[in-house]
Amino acid sequence: xxxxxxxxxxxxxxxxxxxxxxxxxxxxxxxxxxxxxxxxxxxxxxxxxxxxxxxxxxxxxxxxxxxxxxxxxxxxxxxxxxxxxxxxxxxxxxxxxxxxxxxxxxxxxxxxxxxxxxxxxxxxxxxxxxxxxxxxxxxxxxxxxxxxxxxxxxxxxxxxxxxxxxxxxxxxxxxxxxxxxxxxxxxxxxxxxxxxxxxxxxxxxxxxxxxxxxxxxxxxxxxxxxxxxxxxxxxxxxxxxxxxxxxxxxxxxxxxxxxxxxxxxxxxxxxxxxxxxxxxxxxxxxxxxxxx
Amino acid sequence: xxxxxxxxxxxxxxxxxxxxxxxxxxxxxxxxxxxxxxxxxxxxxxxxxxxxxxxxxxxxxxxxxxxxxxxxxxxxxxxxxxxxxxxxxxxxxxxxxxxxxxxxxxxxxxxxxxxxxxxxxxxxxxxxxxxxxxxxxxxxxxxxxxxxxxxxxxxxxxxxxxxxxxxxxxxxxxxxxxxxxxxxxxxxxxxxxxxxxxxxxxxxxxxxxxxxxxxxxxxxxxxxxxxxxxxxxxxxxxxxxxxxxxxxxxx
Numbered sequence: 104x105x106x107x108x109x110x111x112x113x114x115x116x117x118x119x120x121x122x123x124x125x126x127x128x129x130x131x132x133x134x135x136x137x138x139x140x141x142x143x144x145x146x147x148x149x150x151x152x153x154x155x156x157x158x159x160x161x162x163x164x165x166x167x168x169x170x171x172x173x174x175x176x177x178x179x180x181x182x183x184x185x186x187x188x189x190x191x192x193x194x195x196x197x198x199x200x201x202x203x204x205x206x207x208x209x210x211x212x213x214x215x216x217x218x219x220x221x222x223x224x225x226x227x228x229x230x231x232x233x234x235x236x237x238x239x240x241x242x243x244x245x246x247x248x249x250x251x252x253x254x255x256x257x258x259x260x261x262x263x264x265x266x267x268x269x270x271x272x273x274x275x276x277x278x279x280x281x282x283x284x285x286x287x288x289x290x291x292x293x294x295x296x297x298x299x300x301x302x303x304x305x306x307x308x309x310x311x312x313x314x315x316x317x318x319x320x321x322x323x324x325x326x327x328x329x330x331x332x333x334x335x336x337x338x339x340x341x342x343x344x345x346x347x348x349x350x351x352x353x354x355x356x357x358x359x360x361x362x363x364x365x366x367x368x369x370x371x372x373x374x375x376x377x378x379x380x381x382x383x384x385x386x387x388x389x390x391x392x393x394x395x
Numbered sequence: 396x397x398x399x400x401x402x403x404x405x406x407x408x409x410x411x412x413x414x415x416x417x418x419x420x421x422x423x424x425x426x427x428x429x430x431x432x433x434x435x436x437x438x439x440x441x442x443x444x445x446x447x448x449x450x451x452x453x454x455x456x457x458x459x460x461x462x463x464x465x466x467x468x469x470x471x472x473x474x475x476x477x478x479x480x481x482x483x484x485x486x487x488x489x490x491x492x493x494x495x496x497x498x499x500x501x502x503x504x505x506x507x508x509x510x511x512x513x514x515x516x517x518x519x520x521x522x523x524x525x526x527x528x529x530x531x532x533x534x535x536x537x538x539x540x541x542x543x544x545x546x547x548x549x550x551x552x553x554x555x556x557x558x559x560x561x562x563x564x565x566x567x568x569x570x571x572x573x574x575x576x577x578x579x580x581x582x583x584x585x586x587x588x589x590x591x592x593x594x595x596x597x598x599x600x601x602x603x604x605x606x607x608x609x610x611x612x613x614x615x616x617x618x619x620x621x622x623x624x625x626x627x628x629x630x631x632x633x634x635x636x637x638x639x640x641x642x643x644x645x646x
Contacts (some may be wrong), residue, residue: 251512252510254512254514255509255510255511255512255513256499256503256508256509256510256511256512256513257508257509257510259492259496259499259500259508259513259514260500260503260508262489262491262492262496263489263492263496263497263500265491266489266490266491266492267485267486267487267488267489267490269450269481269486269487270486270487270488270489270500271471271489271500272450272470272471272474273448273470273471273474273478273479273481273487273504274474274500274501274503274504275471275472275474275475275503275504275505275506276471276500276508277469277471278471336493336538336540
């Protein structure tokens with residue numbers, strides 16, 4: 104049971120990340136690889152902040168600001184220098200590796216003994232339940248804030264930017280600015296996840312962000328499939344689908360691990376799982392074609 | 396009133412592939428006039444429209460909108476005054492957004508998009524009333540995504556969207572080129588009604604000679620980046636379709 108509780112906690116830690124990826128990949132149609140770097144950046148800033156005695160909340164704000172800056176860099180490279188978003192993201196991600204290493208001072212830092220954000224509530228005797236409570240509150244705040252944002256006039260402009268740039272230009276919106284806001288918000292959320300994960304696992308590692316964009320993408324695609332299946336077009340429900348997607352994704356991984364998949368093969372399993380999720384609709388079509 | 400003074404635009408300047416799309420053009424569009432622009436492919440019509448809208452910038456010359464010099468402003472700032480309908484019905488609207496959200500953006504064409512919920516009951520009522528004037532039954536489908544509608548419906552809605560905020564100049568870039576004959580007829584009739592009712596200043600680019608003769612108060616032909624024929628309403632009314640078609644037989 105504890106094993107699955109850990110999976111749920113991990114999924115909730117990824118909550119901001121998947122909402123961020125939903126924003127960049129689905130709403131703006133930008134494949135943003137900065138994620139791998141800004142996730143670690145969030146964790147690194149958290150480690151440095153907590154080690155210097157900053158309160159967990161201030162640390163979280165700093166981590167998110169760091170992520171927002173990383174996202175703005177990618178957006179700047181993509182929009183001002185007109186470099187493909189994929190390449191812009193990879194460039195920033197690569198640069199962030201060094202920045203993270205310099206900030207952290209070494210490749211791995213334990214956070215045991217510091218006051219972390221999960222100690223905010225002391226409702227239960229068991230630490231995991233307190234962690235779960237804090238995460239549920241955090242994810243609820245995220246959910247309500249994002250559903251408000253995306254339904255506001257500003258949010259409609261954001262969604263329209265990803266849809267048709269000529270349309271939104273004709274309605275008086277500067278798409279460059281919109282994309283910058285979008286990637287900044289997205290990467291701030293990603294950094295939030297990095298910060299949560301570092302505190303949950305009790306250490307920050309310079310390599311913890313590798314492949315994180317794929318885990319997030321898997322969850323977003325599960326969410327997207329749910330939206331299409333249920334014909335969901337209302338923003339809060341869409342966000343709900345994405346959050347459900349990350350819980351499903353992490354649970355599948357947890358089941359795979361408990362079924363005896365070697366932990367060293369975790370990334371391979373993740374990649375294969377995402378491949379399966381992405382390919383399933385196409386394979387379905389192929390099978391139908393074969394039947395004809 | 397829109398005024399172009401000695402506007403020149405060349406693509407690939409200095410290269411073997413240089414094309415002078417608009418050449419030293421001086422042209423004035425009076426307030427509340429509805430000009431129709433015809434011309435062969437590559438004659439510079441679309442470039443002219445893009446120059447006015449701000450999607451491309453002129454190499455030389457000035458563009459005045461009333462007393463304002465606008466040739467250096469980007470398109471998203473000119474959209475305060477200039478509304479557009481594109482050739483591709485998919486371009487003028489956001490497909491994954493609902494009809495209502497599309498209209499919300501159009502209503503804010505002249506104003507900043509703030510962090511407040513603008514789609515309320517009153518706005519919904521206003522859009523319902525407006526969409527009902529199309530007589531397409533779309534007023535019952537306001538929460539549907541634009542992507543589920545046909546090209547004709549989307550084009551009609553794009554036209555209607557331009558009237559959600561004040562418009563000084565309406566640019567129509569072959570709005571019916573991608574539509575079937577019936578939808579094309581409907582969209583042109585809607586455009587005509589909107590232009591008359593709101594007393595808009597409009598510029599229509601079209602390849603359809605029948606449309607060009609039927610609508611508008613002025614007919615202009617472009618060739619090689621220049622205006623070669625310019626008929627006012629009276630002269631235009633005496634033109635026959637065959638005559639206008641013969642303008643294109645210069646090879």
